[in-house]
Amino acid sequence: MAINQLCLAKGDGGQNAVDTDPQQLFVCAKTLNRAAVAVTLAMSIVFLFSGMGKLLSVPFFHVPFTLMNLPTGFGYFIGVIEVLGAIGIGWREYRVLSAAALLSVMMGAIYYHFNYETTFSALPALFLSALLFLTIKLDESVERLMRFQRQLMDMKAIF
Template sequence: MENMKPKIIWAVIGLAALAFVAIGTMKLMGTPEMHASFAQMGLPSWFGYFIGACEVAGGIGLLIRKLSAPAAAGLALITLGAVGFHISYTPLTQGIPALVLFILSVVIFLDRRDDAMFLFGKK
């Protein structure tokens, strides 16, 4: 089973990276459905583009081993915000994708956190 762990985590990372890059790209392209939630919360329109850029950068960061943990932590915060939006503004079932991406981000962070210790001056 230990031999399977690296393959499983890379599959999880690949799936999450693909999802975040796709979702972020749609926000960057100005897809109205992707920006409606920000307007509903009273946030300025530029905020959707900012979140989209963060999702694309985070999705790419997941694929770089030393950046996986910080990228996953940032993406977990973004998806936690999305879960909060769905709890407050939509039927709960619409929040399931955000919740799944939150869980995947946390799993990636926990698996890769030791690789990010260089950020704190540790090897």
């Protein structure tokens, strides 16, 4: 079932079904959470390999820093951020913070690709940036849905 059929389906009175049915709200939140997990797992793998490449001094990963006349230590610093971000993005408590840190790293990667390589080579960095932004938004949506579900359950318990 598509996410908009599940989460945006109209129920009685023209309201979204998730606004009136806590069970459907719970299923919608779980579906969004699974989507966030799938996206973050894929990004974790990419950033883990990239960060480890920088930390293990693989020349391919240090060329951009040399071309931009940055110190060698900066490549290692970015590698640490990428590895910690890849690990942190897997934990719900640190997901948004890690995604924001990795998003700042990706802004530097986009700058590098646009200024030192062809515009086409910036597409992977742009795609990863979009996924990081999506991760932040999905996490906010899931949190909002879970909070709303708890409120509905509390209201039903009162009545």
